[in-house]
Amino acid sequence: MGVLRVDELRKSYGDVRAVDGMSFDVEHGELFGFLGPNGAGKTTTIRSLTGQIVPDEGTIDVLGTDPTTAPIETRTRVGILPEQATPPSFLTPEEYLEFVGDVRDLDEGAVADGIDRWAERLGFESKLETLHTDLSRGQQQKVMISQAFLHEPELVLIDEPLANLDPLVQEQVKQFLTSYAAADNAVFVSTHNIDVAADICTRVGIVADGKIVAERSVADETSDDLLETFLDHVDDANARDLPSLERDAIQT
């Protein structure tokens, strides 16, 4: 059985068709990249997968749950790192991760171990008792990554996983995501960044105008191959919205 299945999803905001016939599947062991420019419909799709938005049409299966009718069940099963999410300013990382463990009904000992493991893995041990309001954006991102994986979910949905992280931590997170997916889990990553997609994903769906317009298995593709495919399917105006690294590549 697939981990994630989306079929003919549609969602409009007034006259704007944000998602328009979106279909894809993700299986165990895959690190699936959802690659598209600004406004392509990525966030609207992710919000539908987590039950924050009710789509106008289409069906979604997330680990055998339907987020449209049973959003709490879906959110209990998956790990979620939403776009630009920050931990509550009035809590410390330790308090927040304990709270997340509580909400997810995890064993206290397992949560304490998980907090130590994650703080060590991402290097925020010395900040565990500092209020989030006094942490940098990158340190807050590390806490948000930790909360998404704390219950070791079979599927994790992540929006721009490497935002605000320094290059060393980016490498650690990339390696972790790769090995996590390879251990028969599934990771779904939404990103603008072609290099990130080419570097870590096993398969990439290119999103434009609210749907997947091309799919590539990344094993044999370089980021230049992926960029070429991307440009074949995304019009110039949209491609100009890419981060500077890819924009430079377009101009050469």
Ligand SMILES: Nc1ncnc2c1ncn2[C@@H]1O[C@H](COP(=O)(O)OP(=O)(O)OP(=O)(O)O)[C@@H](O)[C@H]1O
């Ligand atoms: N709440 C809203 N009300 C009206 N229009 C919206 C709303 N949310 C998104 N849209 C529009 O829907 C389209 C898809 O937006 P969405 O945020 O899903 O794209 P995205 O691929 O996540 O973009 P980005 O990479 O910039 O976050 C855009 O044209 C956007 O302006």
